[in-house]
Amino acid sequence: MAAVTADAGGRRLVDTVLRARELSILAALIVLVVVTTAVNSSFLSSQGIKDIFLNASILALLAVGQTMVVVTRNIDLSVGSVVGLVAFASGKFVAGHDRNVLLVLLVGMAIGAVCGLVNGVLVSFFKVPALVVTLGTLYVIQGLDYYWAHGQQINAADVPASLLDLGNGSVAGIPYLPLITVVVMLAVGHYLRSYPSGREFYAIGSNPDAARLAGIAIRKRILTAYLVSGVLAGLAGVLWLARFGTVVADAAHGWELRVVAAVVVGGVAIVGGLGSVYGAALGALLLTTIGSVLVVLKVNSFWQDAIAGLLLLLAISVDRLLGLRVTRALRKRNARHGA
């Protein structure tokens, strides 16, 4: 019986640590908002809140896709380029025509799907390291985009009003953008948590050899992860156009690293197997909020990247430290139970 209680204790510990991650991000967010509001009361105006959520939506959407990839012990660095390409491509697609919004979304997601498929096939079937593959596609897609754009830009005037409304309008006071992100997040989160095939993503990242021996279709799952990440990047690209209207070729340039930062800050283990899309989305919200806070506090925006970097280092150090602690605690419990 002693063993049972000891095990339960070990589990509680791990549970607390994991839940603490999402909670600690929430706490950091609240502290940040309270302090900033104290300094500048206009920060918490309804417009201010709306802006933060609008700005966080696209990053959070990408973070959800990235989570699926990172959980399988891979990475997708090409998402920034895909957003840029899709934003420009869908701008070209709608310019001067009155296209149906749904059609534009589908076209954008299809382009993203193709990019994701290329990544997925190279990583899963040709066994090229994900870092190399997606770094390569990052540059290739960016190059295509630049070549095509050739210095042109998409102007808001060319974009149909229905599409701009998607980016800036709202239903019952809630803007469309965060609504879309939340729906996608809940769907992917529910799938990963509650479906057998969803759990296999975690299994693959947790122990690839064991996953192979368990007969899990590893290649299929990794391909799926990249496909989802690509499709969500495509969706994000269309939303980018809808939100900003004006798109130059290097839209979302460098965003891949912001996305990875959001995911890691959100508690997704970079070595796979652990973490949730909710944490990743919260991480995106936190990074975006910090950006807005710096503007309100009139801090030079150059600091934003440095602070994001610091937060990343903090998150990884905390993970490592907690991981060691938890393992040691579990081991000690076992040792006691064995004796």
Next chain:
Amino acid sequence: MSESPPILALASVSKAFGAVRALQDVSLELRGGEIHALAGENGAGKSTLVKILAGVHRPDEGGVLLDGRPHEFHGPGDAQHAGVAVIYQEPTLFPDLSVAENIFMGRQPRARFGRIDRRALRAETAKLFERLGVALDPDRPARGLSIADQQLVEIAKAISRDARVLIMDEPTAALSGNEVARLFAVARTLQEQGCALLFISHRLEEIFDLCQRVTTLRDGRYISTEELDGLTPDDLVQRMVGRELDTLYPKQETTPGETVLKVSRLTREGVFTDVSFEVRAGEIVALAGLVGAGRSEVARAIFGVDRYDAGGVEVAAAKLPAGSPTAAMSAGIALVPEDRRQQGLVMDGSIERNIGLTQLRSLRRGPIISRKVERDRAADWAIRLQLKYARLSDTVGVLSGGNQQKVVLAKWLSTDPSVLIVDEPTRGIDVGTKAEVHRLLSELAGQGLAVLMISSDLPEVLGMADRVLVMHEGRLAAEIPRAEATEETVMAAATGRTRQEAA
């Protein structure tokens, strides 16, 4: 015994990995209601055979027969589908997932809309554990479970699958007496239910206790299949080894000199506790025990790769700073690690580079490393250790396991150590080279080297050691002089059946 076709069989199977012929023309029949033993030394091809049955490897020649019909497994999933469950030597769990999820991965009980029914998942796992008599929480993550508990999770996995064929690759290596008894009870229940079982163990008494027939392999070749009734352990060893034990363990008599290595009250929390012993010059001391007893961890702590929480290490009466392999090396300790591919060698490096690695400073002519000195020294060692190679510039990856081990030995002996720690020096090495390694260790001890040998190979321990230290669950359970060391005394201490005070 009915004459229905065996549930699972191998017919004249051969399998090669590169130049290494792991299996040659091996046949095996697993019948329902029978526990079949697979015997053979390390490196005899047992694990390869298991992986073919499990669908991990496909045979180059010959084939797998399922219910008497040729059948091809395209992957581990196929084999599982056909009712083949495997418990590997190293448990294959997902550390981040819960115990229950580990057991039911891919076959989770479903609720509406195909979702996982978590309550049923937990309940079914609890039921399995109850049947096995195990007190494990289904919801805890697999990370941090002891090896014995991980093994039990693997067994629960196999049982939950209603496997018709259960293959156990050295499942008892890390289990205590009680746990082995529990495992055997489960195995016998499955046998009565008509399952075919394949059991692999280095402990002969377990084979005789549990199994009805035995197939023996030696160096990848099929030797025999026979009833265990009427067979003696000596017969079986004879088939496995194929030669008399004496020539395999050429032990020179030596008179031990001064104490060179002194370990006192070494403790690392949760890993090993209060380990004290001495090794004198000219002495071979074996550190025996079950896998997971903490032997390699002690060696790693002595050499400074891992930290320790209390106690100390002295070399030639001088205290060794903790946690510094550099200090350990300059004090004269050499460690030949357990896993030569991962820890002992740079697999893509050449033979000469690997041998030179520990002595880069002495290879210098001026500020730069001289290729000529490096090559000369390597050639020197290659001759002394009778290394079989084509060119010294070949990568070590192309060498056989035994010759790779010789390269690791050369690499460390070239540092001119006073203490040599060898961890599983002959694991996965063919019998011929094994005898050469043993002769070498014996010669080195004769020249006054203090040797600490960690080994799971009992005949090796008994054949080579002047003294046997036995570890059990992180503690030194016994110290047995050469004259009193037998399989029984060592295994008794290793499984914790006797609690002898360590000297």
